[in-house]
Amino acid sequence: MHKKAPADADKSGLKKEYSFFEDVYDVVRKVPKGRVTSYGAIANYLGTKLSARMVGWAMNAAQSARPKVPAHRVVNRNGMLSGKAHFATPTLMEDLLKKEKVIVKDDKIVEFKNLFWDPVKELTF
DNA sequence: CGTGTGACCGGCG
DNA sequence: ACGCCGGCCACAC
Numbered sequence: 001m002h003k004k005a006p007a008d009a010d011k012s013g014l015k016k017e018y019s020f021f022e023d024v025y026d027v028v029r030k031v032p033k034g035r036v037t038s039y040g041a042i043a044n045y046l047g048t049k050l051s052a053r054m055v056g057w058a059m060n061a062a063q064s065a066r067p068k069v070p071a072h073r074v075v076n077r078n079g080m081l082s083g084k085a086h087f088a089t090p091t092l093m094e095d096l097l098k099k100e101k102v103i104v105k106d107d108k109i110v111e112f113k114n115l116f117w118d119p120v121k122e123l124t125f
Numbered sequence: 126c127g128t129g130t131g132a133c134c135g136g137c138g
Numbered sequence: 139a140c141g142c143c144g145g146c147c148a149c150a151c
Contacts, residue, residue: 038134040133049134051133071132076133076134081135
């Protein structure tokens, strides 16, 4: 296929700031309360599973994203709260998870495999 | 337009 | 089981 036309955003002058970040936010917002997902799963859903890093990086900007993005429901493949250090407070992430009845022990989600929510499976597009 | 970076993942010794 | 290493892509400077 040919390279992307740069004029793609020049659609009827309707300028929207769609970006990879918003796609990530949209998926994260769809994560049901009490469930969790992984960066890789989101990346896979977006078609860039080999670049799960981007998802995590997008989450970094999610702090200022509106509406608020439940970034606390996104963890790494081990179910570990790898991004908890990036929250406002070091305990905010696990605190939010506990509020949703998600058991967190030793910075890891208990029964992670059971609570895992895969957008590719759930959001069959 | 080049370089650096990052809250990851999978593979290999 | 554990630790290290490479890859991958979007975005900021």
